[in-house]
Amino acid sequence: MAAEITIHLVKTFPGRAPIRAQIRYPVEGATVLILFGPSGSGKTTILRSVAGLEWPEEGTIRFVSRLWLETASGIRVPPQERHIGYMSQDYALFPTYTVAGNIAYGLSHLPSAERKKRVDEVMELFQLRGLEQAKPRELSGGQQQRVALARAVAPRPLLLLLDEPLSALDAPSRLHLRDELRSLLKQLALPSIIVTHDWAEALTLGDVMAVISAGEVLQVGAPIDVFSRPQNADVARVVGVETVVKGRVVEATGGMVRVSVNGTTLMALEAESIGPDVFACIRAEDVVLEQGRASGSSARNHLTGTVQAVTMLGASARVTLDCGFPLVAMVTRSTAEEFKLAAGLVITAAIKAGAVHLVSRQGD
């Protein structure tokens, strides 16, 4: 049997949509599953059920060959026996313990020499040297996050569960720590499940992504596929970014970045700590269609493309273009009629540099 994670659960709440989730995906080495959805969609409940902190009324949770929950046969493995690493949104560091004490907390089964060695090892890996004796309240947000992660991985868990790992940080450190977290996850070579509502985090960190809305799993797939090929309108609405394409940074000058996407050049604003390999992400609302080369537009990108498909959605229309890469634009119905948009028409798409969001990705 291939190594797999199976999550199937039903949980009802008074006054809220019930959760009926079904996710099944193969794991190997360091597969990262993203549970993506708006707040209140039930993604945290799913994560907590995998951790054993929440008990669904009905369901099965299986991790590779271990059965953690099977309500039909009354199997309910407590969190202590699941060998997981769990990090909650606010890190939940133990205030009465030092940094070293927090990390050693889950290692009490080891003899003291081995415990000390493991704490040292983990402190090194998470760059926490020198903070051994600090109390959690003396740490910055980023340091707290690293301690929480170090504490979770110290007992060598089988599976790592992270609930909104970056949401408690301010925006600049979030961007920096997103890349740091990705390289740490790769180093740990540990399968993980990460809950997030941030599409950039989903793209950077995830190998598999499950889109969750109102307690249901709408789509499971590679993040780039989910973003660029949403199964239905609900998924598109939840993810909110219609165009996600792989690109490579060619040049960065004067605050602008030149990105090559499948032979087409895109200009974007320079972002901090971006590697050469990126995802270029564009929301459909940010793409303006022009007939011919309109003058007076301040947009830095003018792409010529062929219309592939036009879908009318009430007062607006969703247009798929081929500009060397697939690009989705959202225009009003009247614009679509004025331009006589139809498959085969050649048209110009204008996109401001600020509307092209770059998110770093793992190189191919």
Added chain:
Amino acid sequence: MNWVAIWVTCKLAGLTACALLVVGLPIAYWLSYSHWRWKFLIESVIALPLVLPPTVLGFYILLAIGPHSPFGRLYTELVGHPLPFTFEGLLLASILYSLPFAVQPFAAAFEQVDRRLIEASWTLGVSKLQTFFRLIVPLSTAGLVTGAVLSFAHTMGEFGVVLMIGGNLEGSTRTVSIDMYDEVQALNYAGAAKTALFLLVVSYAVLLLVYAVNRNVWAAWPQK
């Protein structure tokens, strides 16, 4: 002042506080974390000594441990003498009488502990019992001190229950408050005044300690 009575009283109060630390902790833990829907029934029973006249409580305890009850007969058979009117009997009654004074501050302190910390401990493979001693107790020290000190002070001044269960035996069940009552009966107001002052000072000191611990005045001192 009757130093024998003071010694008996301090011994009784100290042992009661220690016993309540042992008995009160699991009860308080259960009250804080149980989701049982009928929990309020138990909560009310534990709070009863707060409102019940001590003589009523003493009367029922006397019946329960007396030679006509199954428990009383068993105790007499095992130990050789009945439980009422002994120091041990008095201790048992004091524990029951002071139970809410220990359990309520304990439970309030446990409820203050962030649930997410407890869950983090569980996911690190630490059992519920270990989590209790390694995480919950250190985070609840103020509540534990309050509960122990309050039950100590409450036992120091008890009168009705002592009279019902302990009688008035010099050296084993005559506590300060009983001694003071005897002095007043004998019109020895000077002796009673000394004992009264002693109880007043002890009670005030105890309350000072409780409020200081809970206001965290020590935090004004440099941290270790």
